[in-house]
Amino acid sequence: MTILGDLLSTIFERRYLAAALDKPDSRSMEELITALVGATGEITGLSAANHILKRYQAMDDAEKLSFFRHLASDMNIDPDKVRNTLDAYEKNPSKQSYRAFMTAVEPDRQELIRRLNQTPGATEILVRMRADLLALGKDDPTLQALDQDFRHLFVSWFNRGFLVLRPISWESPAHILEKIIAYESVHEIASWEDLRHRLVPDDRRCFAFFHPTMPDEPLIFVEVALTGDIPGSIQDLLTDEREIIAADAAKTAVFYSISNCQAGLAGISFGNSLIKQVASDLAAELPGLRSFVTLSPIPGLTKWLDAENIAFEGVDTKQLRVLAAYYLMSAKRSDGQPLDPVARFHLGNGAMIHAVHAVADTSPKGRAQSAGVMVNYLYDLPKVAQNHERFATTQEVAASGEIRNLNAVAKKQDLQRPEPEQESA
Template identity: 55%
Template sequence: MQRNWFLGDLLNQLLDRPDKRRGKDDKRSIAELCEALLSAEGEVSGFTLASTILDRYQTLDDAGKLDFFVYLNDQLELDAEKLADTARLYANDRSVDLYQKLSESAEPRRQELLRRLNQPSGATQELVAMRVDLLRFLKSDAELKRTDIDFVHLLRSWFNRGFLVLKQISWDTPARVLDKIVAYEAVHQINDLDDLRRRLYPPDRRCFAFFHPSMPDEPLIFVEVALTTEIPGAIETLLSEAREPIEAEQAKVAAFYSISNCQKGLAGISFGNLLIKQVVTELSRELRGLDTFVTLSPIPGLSRWLAGETEHPEHGHTSEAVLAATASAQDVRAMAARYLLLAKREDGMPLDPVARFHLGNGAELHELHADADQSPNGRAQSGGVMVNYLYDLNKTERHHEEFATRATIQASRSVRADSTAALAIKPRENTA
């Protein structure tokens, strides 16, 4: 499961000696350096030029960084007229020479620039960080989306499954990595070292992460797993200081209770479905007694949806009660089920992002639990309700296809019953 990176580290040290990262005294502008990297000069001294550009970028303020992205967007754009002319020629003459010219014309120069920038050791991580800046500027300059599309195109190829390394995170993992697990935890905050130890050290706990060889100390995404004897219905039962651990061999259920993406610069590049599938494979191989794979997941969009439903003639009164924390557990489950099954985006997909993720992986809505997350964040985002998504390994592929092609949501009888249950709080009478 773990790879030996000794050879790669040795080569990096040989190739990335201090004398190789020269060029700090180069007086050319960053745009001129980029043009040089794209030219014949770049073929000869590409490593030094790429290092110089990446170093120069780090010194820029926000105005300078924005100018850099505008340069990429406008000056390194594809030549649409040349592309159209070449395409017309290729339509009548399918020669290899014309095909090559067509392929070259169809690629913006900025893609080649980004590829050449990725030469020095550590450059991949610097380009991921560069995209964090780009995403920030996108909020006020939508035209930069063209450049972002090219970033995503290349990052997807650099971070495809063939390059990802699955590693188990344990209490013995180097501290520099454990510190990042604490920092990147996005679902259930890790409060201190004792809290971290409770999630990693007991025999009934597991944590797995994907890494990339070019970023060996930077987790891309990680999942925390509780091994239990039954499907959990509250996060406190998994994270409590007072709980009694079981031996891993006693477990029947693997519950994925936290999945955290770590790199903002890789937004839009999905690793979660690959991670869950590989972790299921690893756990099944290690523990033959496991027969159930579920999540205990938050419902992050529920309160926001309820706030927009308070005037609904049938359930507006219940929406208000859930938001005010005065609704019964049955009504909380009923409103959560209606949200997960019926609230949709314009494209027909579920409104809830966590639901889209797990249903898109082939899971089914299995069971809802009121008062499952008593933390301030859990109360604020969903009134404390959580949901199990069930991964039936015999059905995930079919469920994935049905969701992807027809937006079909798989749900258990109990969840469907919750969605149609009579509400305990009756609608207000119309006094007008």
């Protein structure tokens, strides 16, 4: 009878909850927000959250912007309260004074986002909400502060412990495959047949991270080619006319495309964990693998060359490789980090710059962003942690002897930004 009673209780609770969520609510959005943050009952809170999310999804951009500005201004911290509680904690450190300070420094909108997330299916909506915020509020400092609250919560909700690694194959559900085609951001997948060539052969793999609350939405995925040697051309790697090899005959795993799928998770890093997990899994599956490398674009190369007034049109392939090596090793931001975003990512993961290749990406995009040059980043698994530590602490760029030699050649050519011309008096 206890089991039957529990079952009947669950059924009645779900029916009551469904009825409460579907019940119309005439309160304004601001009133619903206040009610949700102050709710003490589970059903009343879920009902308010459900109405807020439904109304948000029906808003146009102007209404969304108004919603975000309400959260940014009316649900912000109280600076005076923060100062007073901090003073109280400094004078008398205790559990109570610390709790008061922590309550003061957390804006009410963080609790609002948490409570919204208690609604079934809310996580995916909140991710899309942050994507809207990033698009609509990129030039508004107050909205950028609101984004920090989203990011703070998402870092916890989407940490590695919650992520599930799943292989993507030709047998994966069609709605997942459609999203792989849509989200591919490095090398366009032109058709279903093109996707088939990347998934079906024995020397091809694809893996994606998913979150339990978003089982039908990949967060990030990586495409892998199993090869004999380290490749130097994306067109050779992806051509339909290549010779397919058996997976257990491969010596190299090539990560040739990594695509983030959710704009609302910008700044939440998954790639580091993804590459290392996939490399570990492949090493266990295929003990014959000796090298784990990328074949990566250099998206900032031509922009940097233009900014430096360095002519690169018509130069030979050796000089292109010299320019690319210098850019990757020596072109820095003001904080000492490499200019190139892909370089920052892989070097920060503990990879090393292994080789650069001219005429490696002849697509219009490849020519436009990097004059057709591509780079291999090598993940030497026993040295990844050491490389990461050196890069993080001293910004030392790990690179092969070949890359260091090319960089030295560039320095002899004095590839520096020219001094601006002085205006005549």
